[in-house]
Amino acid sequence: MTKNKLSDLNDHLFAQLERLSDEALSPEQIDQESRRGEAIIGVADQIIKNASLQIQAARLLSEHGYDPTPHLPAVDGGNKPRQPLPIVNGKTQ
Structure with missing residues (x-):
């Protein structure tokens, strides 16, 4: 199974x-490619909305002192473990 990342969306x-x-x-x-393009745009819009929601959730967690990195969308392919952000005085830095 292939793991896609947000940067792949640009390529597509x-x-x-x-x-x-x-x-x-x-x-x-041209008609066939146009229909394919419309389908790609529909899926791309949903991917972007999903990533935006993940970013909003991560921002909310960060504002309340939690490490948001596990909740951020995978831009690098998601294969590499993310390094947690340092927490100082109960706040993520």
Whole structure:
């Protein structure tokens, strides 16, 4: 199973843009790529909304003195363990 990261989303969006920009495409192929692009955008929007919600939750935890790093979205692929933030006087630094 492949683990995707947020930076991969950018790659997918630009790859779709390149496919749509291919001047050798027939009208039928352009239509197909356009529909594929709409589907990709729909999924991308949901991924971005999910990451935004994770960031909001991490911010809330941080504001209350908890380490937010385990709750942040994976940007680096999520394979590497995150280093916890230091806590000084009960507050995450």
